[in-house]
Amino acid sequence: MSDSSPEVQDRRTTYHHGDLRGQLLSVVRELVELHGPEGFSVAEAARRAGVSTAAPYKHFKDRTDLLNALVSDAMDRLAMHMARERDLFPVGSYEAIAGIGRAYITFAKTEPGIFRLMFGLTEGQEDDDCLQKKGMICREIVEKACADCLGKDASTQAVTLAAYILWTSVHGHAFLSIDNKNKAEAQELDDWDFLMTVTRGILEASLRR
Known part of the structure; x- marks a missing residue:
């Protein structure tokens, strides 16, 4: 344009x-x-x-500072959407965790350019304490929901591992979806079905450990 x-x-x-x-x-x-x-x-x-x-x-020192400010705003919005979707369902339910994942995937599909910017190898992000803290807020939303479901403290290894496995599974699906790497599968697989299957499988495996 x-x-x-x-x-x-x-x-x-x-x-x-x-x-x-x-x-x-x-x-x-x-x-x-x-x-x-x-x-x-x-x-x-x-x-x-x-x-x-x-x-x-x-207002901005340079191009990197401007992009980092954009990421900061995006992290705030992502955390808000994740918490909002979680709160649509009972505390401690699989659906609450799947809701977090749905917000994550929806964000990626709605704003693919921003999503790539947030999680790409962008210069300066790793040294920005504010961005690191905001990333931790998103992570803690997932960990708290897992802790509620597993009936354990959010700092326990079982919770942090379950949250990490869930995050990476959803993150990978989100990236593959926006990059059209799994186009055929994506047409056949409903996001909610994917999220509930992954959530149930990972948390039930955690409970058996």
Whole structure:
């Protein structure tokens, strides 16, 4: 989409630069979905927001800082969706855990560019304490739900291992789905059936240990 398209021109007129930081994040989020994490420039984001190419640097040190801020926002939204889906079901149920997984897969399918950015090898993320803490919040949502189901403390090895196995299973399915690597299987396999099968299998195996 060119910067001169009617859609972009219309969107520009809606920006009010009292919240330039938020507006830039919104623009970059669109660009990441259109072109991928590597397919945009800060200058392009500034043009689409209708500001000078220098304006973004009043809020972000550089391109990496801008992308990390986008990931931070995405982690907040992912955690919110995971907790919301969990709370639709009784505490300690398999469905509550599957609900967390459904939120995770839905997020990946709805925002595949952002999902790849969050979990790809993006420069600087591993050194960002804020991002690491937000990732831990998401992990703790899964661990707490597993602990409730297994009737154990969330810090026990049985819980942390079950949560890790569940997370990696759902994470792999999410990535394979958005990358169309399992297209035939995905058409035949309902996400909820997948989630309940994986949840039941992993937690029942944990209870037998």
